[in-house]
Each structure stands twice: as C-alpha cells, then as structure tokens.
Amino acid sequence: MSTSTAASTVTAADRTGARTEDAAAVIGDARERIDDLDGRIIGLVQERMAVSAVIQEARITSGGRRVNLSREMEILGHYRDQLGRPGTALAMTLLELCRGRV
Numbered sequence: 001m002s003t004s005t006a007a008s009t010v011t012a013a014d015r016t017g018a019r020t021e022d023a024a025a026v027i028g029d030a031r032e033r034i035d036d037l038d039g040r041i042i043g044l045v046q047e048r049m050a051v052s053a054v055i056q057e058a059r060i061t062s063g064g065r066r067v068n069l070s071r072e073m074e075i076l077g078h079y080r081d082q083l084g085r086p087g088t089a090l091a092m093t094l095l096e097l098c099r100g101r102v
Helices: 003-008 012-016 021-061 069-083 085-099
Strands: none
Touching (some): 012 021, 021 085, 069 085
C-alpha cells in the first residue's frame, strides 16, 4: 500500500480520537472554532502589547517609571477574580509580554 493510500484510509474519527464519525464531526467543528478564537486572542494580545508600549513611553517621557506595580496588582486581581488561580498565571504572562521582565 502506498503512503497516499495509507493516508487516505485515516478517518476523521482517527484524527480526532473520537469513537464515531458523528463525534469526530462535532470535534472537528469545535476545533475550527478554537483555532479561530486562538487567532483572535493572539491578535488581541498583540494589540494589548502595542497599547502598553504607548503607556510605558508616556510614563517614561514624563519622568515616571516604566511599570506601575499597583496597576499590575489590580490586573492580577481582576484575572484571578474572573478565572480563579490559573487567571493569575495568565495575567502574569500577559504582563510579561506587555512590559517584559521586571
């Protein structure tokens, strides 16, 4: 059997780990939605990084510090309140992306 024939015998259920083709279709559709959401999330993170750079530049230009720790604590609390403990880790990652390591 050629490689192309072997590849063509792989079913949607095989690719998704589902036990039925119906479940594989649901999973496939949901994965497409997740991929779309991930793309949008990445775009929003990039936009957040750009806005953060504007804030940091304005703060530095005015003689202030690059980072406002009280604001960062507010952000951490907001993410924790909305998403639980993993929200804190997510917020820390976002803060690191937007301002670099402190």
